Amino acid sequence: MKQDLQHIFEQAIEQLKTEGTIAADQSVKLIFDRTKQKEHGDFATNVALMLAKAAKMNPRELAQKIVDALPESALIQKVDIAGPGFINMFVADDAKFAVIDSVKQASENYGIAGKNSKNHRILLEFVSANPTGPLHVGHGRGAAYGDALGRLLKAAGYDVQKEYYVNDAGRQMDILATSVWLRYLQAADVGINFPENCYQGDYVADMGAVQFKKFGDKHVVTITDIDAVTVDKEPDAALDAIIALAKSTLGETIYEDFFQLALQEILDDIRTDLAGFSVDYDEWFSERSLFQSIGSAESNINQVVEAIDKLKATDYLYQEKGAWWFKSTEFGDEKDRVVLRDNGAPTYFASDIAYHLNKFNRGFDTCIDIWGADHHGYVPRVKAALQALNEDPERLKVLLVQFAILYRNGEKVPMSTRSGEFVKLAELREEVGNDAARFYYVQRKPEQHMDFDLDLAKSQSNDNPVYYVQYAHARICRVFSTAQERGITVDETIDYSQLTSETEETLLTALAKFPEVVQAAAKAFEPHQITYYLRDLANALHSYYNACKFLDSEAELRNQRMALLRATQQVLNNGLTLIGVSAPQKM
RNA sequence: GCGCCUGUAGCUCAGCUGGAUAGAGUACUUGGCUUCGAACCAAGUGGUCGGGGGUUCGAAUCCCUCCGGGCGCACCA
Numbered sequence: 001m002k003q004d005l006q007h008i009f010e011q012a013i014e015q016l017k018t019e020g021t022i023a024a025d026q027s028v029k030l031i032f033d034r035t036k037q038k039e040h041g042d043f044a045t046n047v048a049l050m051l052a053k054a055a056k057m058n059p060r061e062l063a064q065k066i067v068d069a070l071p072e073s074a075l076i077q078k079v080d081i082a083g084p085g086f087i088n089m090f091v092a093d094d095a096k097f098a099v100i101d102s103v104k105q106a107s108e109n110y111g112i113a114g115k116n117s118k119n120h121r122i123l124l125e126f127v128s129a130n131p132t133g134p135l136h137v138g139h140g141r142g143a144a145y146g147d148a149l150g151r152l153l154k155a156a157g158y159d160v161q162k163e164y165y166v167n168d169a170g171r172q173m174d175i176l177a178t179s180v181w182l183r184y185l186q187a188a189d190v191g192i193n194f195p196e197n198c199y200q201g202d203y204v205a206d207m208g209a210v211q212f213k214k215f216g217d218k219h220v221v222t223i224t225d226i227d228a229v230t231v232d233k234e235p236d237a238a239l240d241a242i243i244a245l246a247k248s249t250l251g252e253t254i255y256e257d258f259f260q261l262a263l264q265e266i267l268d269d270i271r272t273d274l275a276g277f278s279v280d281y282d283e284w285f286s287e288r289s290l291f292q293s294i295g296s297a298e299s300n301i302n303q304v305v306e307a308i309d310k311l312k313a314t315d316y317l318y319q320e321k322g323a324w325w326f327k328s329t330e331f332g333d334e335k336d337r338v339v340l341r342d343n344g345a346p347t348y349f350a351s352d353i354a355y356h357l358n359k360f361n362r363g364f365d366t367c368i369d370i371w372g373a374d375h376h377g378y379v380p381r382v383k384a385a386l387q388a389l390n391e392d393p394e395r396l397k398v399l400l401v402q403f404a405i406l407y408r409n410g411e412k413v414p415m416s417t418r419s420g421e422f423v424k425l426a427e428l429r430e431e432v433g434n435d436a437a438r439f440y441y442v443q444r445k446p447e448q449h450m451d452f453d454l455d456l457a458k459s460q461s462n463d464n465p466v467y468y469v470q471y472a473h474a475r476i477c478r479v480f481s482t483a484q485e486r487g488i489t490v491d492e493t494i495d496y497s498q499l500t501s502e503t504e505e506t507l508l509t510a511l512a513k514f515p516e517v518v519q520a521a522a523k524a525f526e527p528h529q530i531t532y533y534l535r536d537l538a539n540a541l542h543s544y545y546n547a548c549k550f551l552d553s554e555a556e557l558r559n560q561r562m563a564l565l566r567a568t569q570q571v572l573n574n575g576l577t578l579i580g581v582s583a584p585q586k587m
Numbered sequence: 588g589c590g591c592c593u594g595u596a597g598c599u600c601a602g603c604u605g606g607a608u609a610g611a612g613u614a615c616u617u618g619g620c621u622u623c624g625a626a627c628c629a630a631g632u633g634g635u636c637g638g639g640g641g642u643u644c645g646a647a648u649c650c651c652u653c654c655g656g657g658c659g660c661a662c663c664a
Contacts, residue, residue, distance in 0.1 A: 029604080031604075031606090033603080033606095035607095036607085036610090037607080037608090040607075044606090044607090046605095046606060046607090049606080049644075049645090052644090053644090059644085082607075083606090083607050084606090084607080084644070084645085085644095086606080086607065130664070132664095167664070170663090170664060171663070171664070172663080172664055173664095236663090321662085322662085323662050324662095325662090334589080334590075334660070335660090337661095337662095338661085338662045339662095340662085341662040342662065343662085345662085347661095347662065347663085347664090348663070348664050349664095352664095372658095373591075373592065373657085373658060373659085374658055374659060375659085375664095376590085376591050376592080376658075376659065377590075377591080377658095377659045377660055378659090379591090380590095400591080400592075402592065402593085402657080402658080403657075403658070405657075443600080443601095444599095444600075445600095445601090447591095447592055447593080448592090448593075448600080449592075449593060449656085449657055449658090451599080453599095462626070463612080463613070463626090465611095465612070467626055468612090468626075468627090470626090471624085471626055471627075472627095474624080474626095475623085475624070475627085478623065478624060479623050480623095481623095482623050482624095483623080486623090520603065523603095524603075526603095528601085529601095529603085532601060532602095532611080535611075535612085536611090539611090539628095542627055542628065543627095543628065543629085545623085545627075545628080546619090546625095546627065546628040546629080547628080549622075549623070550623060551623055552622080552623080586624090587624090587626070
């Protein structure tokens with residue numbers, strides 16, 4: 001509806017341009033919005049105020065000219081000029097009623113644009129937590145936001161693919177595999193001290209026990225062996241030595257067994273956790289696959305090598321102190337970055353360049369990365385690398401999600417995976433429920449710092465606005481089931497002329513807004529707009545519910561009101577689905 | 588020190604590309620169930636939009652500056 005009305009105004013402006021009232025080359029930014037106050041009608045525009053100066057006219061005078069130039073339309077009841085020159089427009093009743101039939105017709109697709117109607121492919125990557133431990137509440141935010149954004153973009157007509165980048169290569173994974181081995185040693189009664197910079201979580205010890213059951217003490221070393229390699233070393237260097245010891249003791253095959261056990265177990269855990277949170281992916285992309293040989297098995301060429309070679313072919317890579325550096329400063333980064341270390345090993349940055357090249361080569365128009373805000377310093381270098389490789393960095397959009405700072409008993413809870421001291425997403429889901437957790441996360445816009453008070457989340461879970469919205473849906477369901485119990489038949493109608501009370505008008509307006517909200521929220525990457533919309537819609541429903549009796553009214557009025565309820569039920573459902581929250585029949 | 592995010596009601600937060608008296612929830616004070624679910628509705632109290640400048644018909648919104656929080660500044664991932 002908004003678009004149709006806006007179009008009418010655009011026609012009027014064009015008309016004035018041909019008449020010469022407005023200069024033909026004048027650029028017009030037509031701002032056309034719903035009003036905040038009823039007296040101002042349904043929609044308003046300030047276009048006369050904006051153009052007055054250029055047209056050398058009094059704003060009200062110009063507004064009058066625009067109004068006079070408006071073509072006839074059945075949608076418009078009347079148009080006012082108010083204040084300094086606002087044009088207020090009142091929508092005709094019949095046009096307002098039309099939304100009921102629109103919803104009925106489109107049902108679960110109301111407000112949802114046609115599949116891939118934007119003809120634009122988007123790759124959306126989110127969470128991508130290292131598979132070194134279970135997801136914690138910090139990841140939960142990225143999960144809820146990313147998934148809701150994916151649904152939202154799809155609803156807005158984009159072709160969206162959701163992807164999880166599995167960081168299964170690199171040192172962290174070696175530390176994890178080694179941690180399991182050390183726990184295995186403990187299970188075998190080798191009285192070692194478990195290093196602080198290894199993964200502390202219980203799940204590691206469990207896996208160590210599993211390996212002991214499987215291998216017995218076949219892959220055991222003594223304390224002296226470990227002391228021999230770690231003596232006089234800083235913790236990090238000592239850890240590297242232990243990793244090397246693990247690899248040489250276990251041999252390639254058995255080490256891989258430890259590695260895969262840890263990886264698969266944790267990844268499975270992450271997968272079920274996310275699936276339980278209604279977060280689903282189209283693709284789980286393995287970082288290791290970037291290191292797999294291309295062509296013959298013995299080939300030294302892989303996607304990471306390829307990417308580096310491409311960079312070497314430009315002028316943006318140079319060698320210094322044994323390492324290869326990328327001149328990201330040429331593209332505005334703070335300093336140059338290493339892609340190949342002096343020992344020849346590629347950095348994480350190197351595989352990330354390869355990964356993004358891979359994404360681009362898969363033919364997406366836009367690649368969206370959702371990262372934790374602590375990675376923000378990383379954005380310029382990735383964009384720089386893409387630019388150096390002659391790709392358009394604008395195709396990559398990095399959305400930063402601020403950290404959720406966790407409080408328990410008023411104390412800040414640290415959230416490092418390494419220390420094992422964190423609150424799992426699974427625990428949160430268990431305690432407050434999926435719907436409440438998702439709503440709570442999505443409600444806040446991503447760049448807002450979030451204080452997550454666990455006690456509050458628990459104690460206030462009953463006050464979570466999600467229930468307010470779900471209750472509205474359940475209430476409607478109850479009205480219909482009660483009608484059925486009482487043997488009241490609800491007939492289809494196309495006449496809604498009796499729906500003229502204030503609460504009905506508010507509800508009709510709210511329903512009509514939904515498609516606009518979906519588009520606006522998608523455009524801004526802001527699923528939180530949906531949650532606020534849903535609260536408003538639920539409020540309109542609850543007010544209506546308290547103001548009217550549905551089943552006791554006479555048949556014709558009842559049919560009309562029930563049609564409005566049906567439409568509201570549908571839109572509540574559609575909105576909740578967008579943020580991955582259920583719409584219960586009863587609560 | 589530099590960079591990114593942030594500062595709106597007691598608390599948690601909205602406020603779209605500048606627009607008409609700054610909005611919700613919560614808390615607090617009232618009123619509303621013999622009725623389709625009161626997990627609800629209605630009304631009220633509560634704000635120098637962090638401070639100060641500037642831009643203009645008009646600023647919470649844009650620019651400058653200062654102050655206060657969070658995060659980041661590795662041959663880690």
